[in-house]
């Protein structure tokens with residue numbers, strides 16, 4: 001397992017100015033940390049200490065109140081249920097958060113064309129992906145460390161997904177054992193893989209996923225490194241022990257790589273252990289499951305992945321948590337659809353906040369979408385009930401959008417459903 005921090009201790013010394021030492025000491029705020037491994041496992045402390053909680057947190061709800069009427073209400077209520085530093089970790093994006101904002105704005109900029117007098121007796125939201133039937137195209141994205149926000153963590157999320165028959169993608173960095181999470185849902189379930197530096201660790205994860213009944217492997221490719229969001233750094237987030245990755249075993253405890261002072265902690269440090277095309281090829285050889293590449297935004301990468309035998313892709317900028325200033329996932333979608341062809345299974349995530357957003361992403365070329373942060377907020381606010389309710393709200397809005405645009409099936413949603421302003 002990747003060591004959590006290839007830490008150079010970076011200090012401002014009165015004699016030498018800004019200096020680096022490769023002493024493998026505890027990370028300082030602002031240090032770069034690997035993703036694909038839980039960077040927040042390190043004993044991470046902000047200079048000023050962690051953010052203090054202004055008011056006591058509420059206990060998760062066991063009934064849905066009227067104030068939870070729209071999917072976005074879960075985000076509005078989340079600060080009352082999630083500790084401030086954890087909320088900073090979850091809500092934040094990389095860098096100046098340009099991509100985070102772009103995801104939401106791109107969806108908000110789209111308008112729909114209303115159609116009238118359509119018969120909906122035989123209408124359905126059912127789709128088939130990788131030969132697997134989904135009752136609707138709303139999946140839950142892989143999210144790490146869910147016991148951070150709710151004591152039942154991934155178990156509750158899986159139970160909520162099962163209730164609404166939503167596809168569930170379980171993260172490599174889940175805080176509960178993948179076998180037990182899988183047992184909580186009878187809806188389609190996929191395992192998200194971060195390729196580990198040791199082949200043996202990757203192979204073990206793949207074998208466990210296959211044995212646990214996951215029916216596809218989603219390999220995340222666009223987050224080999226990530227700097228913690230400035231929000232999380234400022235808040236002094238520290239991952240509690242109970243939310244640590246439960247499926248990585250000893251591989252989570254690799255010793256730090258010691259670098260010479262003239263070496264870069266990014267190039268010769270973290271990137272030296274980031275997976276390349278060969279490692280992906282090895283994963284494809286090792287698994288008998290269908291494979292999905294997550295984090296594809298460049299058409300040339302998409303074509304190469306198809307040549308390698310990938311079975312599906314997720315167009316994703318990692319919820320604005322990977323390269324900042326990259327475009328919204330939605331804006332990358334048409335280019336990838338063109339590169340992969342009409343029939344290739346394509347998902348999208350990033351910024352989905354409603355069933356209308358789901359509709360828009362499908363109209364722009366996706367077969368299905370994944371919801372990230374909103375699922376965490378729903379989990380925190382009302383556990384499995386909240387997750388199920390969130391999915392139901394999103395599904396209802398999707399069906400409303402279909403009913404009012406004249407689309408009786410997911411396949412019939414296309415660009416013609418989008419309104420183009422005169423002169424645009």
Ligand SMILES: Cc1cc2nc3c(=O)[nH]c(=O)nc-3n(C[C@H](O)[C@H](O)[C@H](O)COP(=O)(O)O)c2cc1C
Nearest residue numbers: 090141142143144171220318319349350351372373
């Ligand atoms: C707190 C948090 C943890 C995440 N953990 C993972 C992860 O373990 N694996 C992964 O592939 N993506 C992870 N992601 C990215 C999501 O799967 C997804 O791509 C993104 O959240 C979608 O954007 P949205 O939050 O705007 O819906 C994480 C995102 C967040 C916010």
